[in-house]
Amino acid sequence: MVLSVLLFTIGVIGVLVRRNAIIIFMCIEIMLNAANLLFVAFSRELGDSSGQVIVFFVMTVAAAEVAIGLAIIVSVFKNHDTVNVDEIKSMKG
Amino acid sequence: MENLPLNLLLISSIIKILVIVHMLLIGVMGMIWAERRVSAWIQDRYGPNRVGPQGLLQPIADGIKFLLKEDLIPEHVDKIVYIIAPAIILIPALITCAVVPFGNEIPVSWGGQEYKIPLQIADIDIGILYILAITSLGVYGVVLGAWASNNKYSFLGGLRASAQMVSYELSLGLSIVGVLMLSESLRLREIVLAQSGFLHWNFLTHFPAFLVFTISVFAETNRLPFDLAEAEQELVGGYHTEYSSMKFAMYFMAEYMHMIVGSVVVVVLFLGGWYFPGLEKLVDSGTLIGGVLSFIIVFVKTAFFLFFFIWVRWSLPRFRYDQLMNLGWKVLLPIALTSIVVTAVVWLVSESRLWVGILNFISAVVVASVVTTLVSMRKKTKVVIEDDLDILSGESPSFMTR
Amino acid sequence: MVLLVIFGLVAICSAICVIAFKNPIHSALALILTFFSQAGLFIALGAHFVAAVQIIVYAGAIMVLFLFVIMLLNLGSLQDTVRQNVGAIKIFVFLLAALLVIEGITVARYVDQNGGVIKDQSLDVVIQRLKDDFKMSDEDIKSSVEKLYGEGTSISNLTSVQVIGLVHSEMGKTERIGTLLFSKFVLPFEVTSFILIAALIGVITIVNRDPQETA
Numbered sequence: 077m078v079l080s081v082l083l084f085t086i087g088v089i090g091v092l093v094r095r096n097a098i099i100i101f102m103c104i105e106i107m108l109n110a111a112n113l114l115f116v117a118f119s120r121e122l123g124d125s126s127g128q129v130i131v132f133f134v135m136t137v138a139a140a141e142v143a144i145g146l147a148i149i150v151s152v153f154k155n156h157d158t159v160n161v162d163e164i165k166s167m168k169g
Numbered sequence: 170m171e172n173l174p175l176n177l178l179l180i181s182s183i184i185k186i187l188v189i190v191h192m193l194l195i196g197v198m199g200m201i202w203a204e205r206r207v208s209a210w211i212q213d214r215y216g217p218n219r220v221g222p223q224g225l226l227q228p229i230a231d232g233i234k235f236l237l238k239e240d241l242i243p244e245h246v247d248k249i250v251y252i253i254a255p256a257i258i259l260i261p262a263l264i265t266c267a268v269v270p271f272g273n274e275i276p277v278s279w280g281g282q283e284y285k286i287p288l289q290i291a292d293i294d295i296g297i298l299y300i301l302a303i304t305s306l307g308v309y310g311v312v313l314g315a316w317a318s319n320n321k322y323s324f325l326g327g328l329r330a331s332a333q334m335v336s337y338e339l340s341l342g343l344s345i346v347g348v349l350m351l352s353e354s355l356r357l358r359e360i361v362l363a364q365s366g367f368l369h370w371n372f373l374t375h376f377p378a379f380l381v382f383t384i385s386v387f388a389e390t391n392r393l394p395f396d397l398a399e400a401e402q403e404l405v406g407g408y409h410t411e412y413s414s415m416k417f418a419m420y421f422m423a424e425y426m427h428m429i430v431g432s433v434v435v436v437v438l439f440l441g442g443w444y445f446p447g448l449e450k451l452v453d454s455g456t457l458i459g460g461v462l463s464f465i466i467v468f469v470k471t472a473f474f475l476f477f478f479i480w481v482r483w484s485l486p487r488f489r490y491d492q493l494m495n496l497g498w499k500v501l502l503p504i505a506l507t508s509i510v511v512t513a514v515v516w517l518v519s520e521s522r523l524w525v526g527i528l529n530f531i532s533a534v535v536v537a538s539v540v541t542t543l544v545s546m547r548k549k550t551k552v553v554i555e556d557d558l559d560i561l562s563g564e565s566p567s568f569m570t571r
Numbered sequence: 572m573v574l575l576v577i578f579g580l581v582a583i584c585s586a587i588c589v590i591a592f593k594n595p596i597h598s599a600l601a602l603i604l605t606f607f608s609q610a611g612l613f614i615a616l617g618a619h620f621v622a623a624v625q626i627i628v629y630a631g632a633i634m635v636l637f638l639f640v641i642m643l644l645n646l647g648s649l650q651d652t653v654r655q656n657v658g659a660i661k662i663f664v665f666l667l668a669a670l671l672v673i674e675g676i677t678v679a680r681y682v683d684q685n686g687g688v689i690k691d692q693s694l695d696v697v698i699q700r701l702k703d704d705f706k707m708s709d710e711d712i713k714s715s716v717e718k719l720y721g722e723g724t725s726i727s728n729l730t731s732v733q734v735i736g737l738v739h740s741e742m743g744k745t746e747r748i749g750t751l752l753f754s755k756f757v758l759p760f761e762v763t764s765f766i767l768i769a770a771l772i773g774v775i776t777i778v779n780r781d782p783q784e785t786a
Contacts, residue, residue: 247596294619294620294744295745298620298623298624299623301623301627302623302626302627303626305631305632306626306631308635309635309638312635312638312639313596313638316638316642331635331638331639331642332639334635335632335635335636338631338632
């Protein structure tokens with residue numbers, strides 16, 4: 077459990093520190109994984125399989141999220157020629 | 170698996186691991202020899218016949234040559250990734266065979282008692298999922314090797330390989346769902362046990378799934394109709410252009426190992442594993458002869474399938490890339506999906522393998538013709554792509570004959 | 572336990588590598604290693620099915636996509652600089668980490684003290700749970716008990732540690748998870764399929780759009 081907390085923290089640090097959109101994405105994956113680990117650990121501790129089923133759902137959602145996210149990154153790259161989140165300012169109008 | 174005493178389990182596992190790994194390596198050598206001889210035979214020439222009887226020692230000579238060559242590492246590569254990439258492709262090929270059953274059980278007497286040892290290193294609960302998971306890692310070796318080479322042609326090969334393998338993995342996974350539903354298990358051993366008797370062989374019940382699976386295995390191993398990743402005429406050598414010496418040999422060996430493992434998996438899943446019409450009783454008897462015979466049957470079936478691999482390679486031209494993607498996404502995937510639905514519904518309604526088989530076949534033909542018609546209709550409204558090869562026309566679902 | 576520690580250390584080290592490496596491809600590689608050690612952790616925790624799915628979905632599909640996009644956009648050559656206002660972030664991160672670690676330890680303590688749910692429940696409750704969640708018949712339970720602890724043992728004369736072992740071994744099985752997925756969790760399961768379809772359509776529309784339109 078401490079482990080998954082540590083992983084989660086690393087993920088958060090990553091999101092905050094790096095500016096490359098893809099790396100930020102990877103850090104989000106790390107955070108999701110940490111949550112999954114917590115689910116499995118608790119499901120073992122409590123003797124209840126529901127945790128493992130929920131991990132399964134989290135993975136599906138993560139897959140969908142990655143697909144969309146990467147598509148957005150690709151189209152942003154096409155428009156702006158960069159994936160550096162600080163340089164993409166068009167959302168600010 | 171029965172409860173074996175710990176020391177017997179350890180000893181038998183070590184022996185099995187040693188035997189199977191060495192069989193794979195020797196099998197690779199045999200495949201290299203067979204590929205060259207068979208291709209020569211198909212093209213009406215001799216092939217290697219000087220080193221040893223019938224050229225049988227040729228692979229050893231090749232291996233020595235590879236070992237003695239200078240191991241070049243080009244200056245512009247990403248060193249670490251460049252070096253580990255061949256290992257990444259070889260390891261999955263080796264560890265998939267851990268769960269593949271190579272035969273039925275053989276009896277061993279140990280400490281005065283009789284035990285039955287299955288000819289399989291580990292019979293784990295998630296069997297076939299393990300194989301799917303591990304084979305999906307093979308693509309990293311290709312992609313990373315391509316990227317690390319820092320070469321335009323390798324890079325293109327890597328991009329092609331990754332897109333191709335991800336697409337075909339889907340149909341690979343989906344096509345076996347029907348088989349799993351009727352076998353009611355993910356364990357490879359139980360899947361084979363469910364196929365006792367010729368009419369229970371899965372390729373009869375799930376013929377479309379069998380075709381889809383076979384084609385996907387070809388695509389996953391990057392064999393010829395799908396070898397766009399290394400297309401010599403277009404991309405020099407594809408992803409392994411920059412590799413030399415033993416590292417190149419590792420890519421080469423990995424390809425053949427993937428072929429061997431893929432063939433064994435096809436045999437186990439669809440071609441009845443160690444069963445053969447008329448020999449079921451003997452194979453299941455649990456005697457030494459039965460065990461050895463089961464192994465021989467698996468071996469012969471695998472050998473035949475490997476011959477089929479080589480045969481296809483030297484008979485078919487390569488697909489164009491859009492054809493490859495069309496085939497994967499618009500034909501194989503729908504067929505695999507309908508196969509799942511039809512199998513589930515028919516099995517619930519009638520519980521008869523005959524109907525499942527017939528309706529699976531009919532639905533696959535219908536789906537394939539509908540899809541190909543749709544594809545060709547769409548193509549007509551678009552700009553005509555000028556090319557000497559015609560795009561997937563709606564003639565027939567049998568791509569093996571093309 | 573040894574496995575847990577080893578895989579845990581590997582997971583943390585490679586996760587640090589993900590954010591430390593300059594080159595996105597190297598980061599992606601480290602992330603693959605993280606996912607692998609996570610799969611190892613799942614196996615150590617007895618969740619075999621989840622481990623297999625983890626490798627198929629994450630290592631087999633998601634990371635290939637990542638690598639594909641990185642290679643396609645050729646990001647390896649781009650310089651990725653670290654953000655400017657690092658000082659403030661450092662303090663924030665430190666606080667957050669401390670908070671999370673304290674919370675984790677408290678929760679772990681609580682669970683340890685109150686000893687999971689199965690530890691102090693009577694045998695009947697456990698059997699009822701197995702029947703409810705996994706739709707197991709008496710014979711199913713009997714056969715898995717015999718498989719685990721040898722012929723002739725029945726569930727009524729197992730020690731409590733053995734009962735926990737039984738529940739754990741049942742939990743990891745694909746069959747049990749499947750049963751649960753299609754009985755108790757049917758609705759979420761259907762919803763996920765809708766999410767996937769929505770994602771599919773979304774991706775197609777995003778990528779298919781003409782770049783000129785949005786520029």
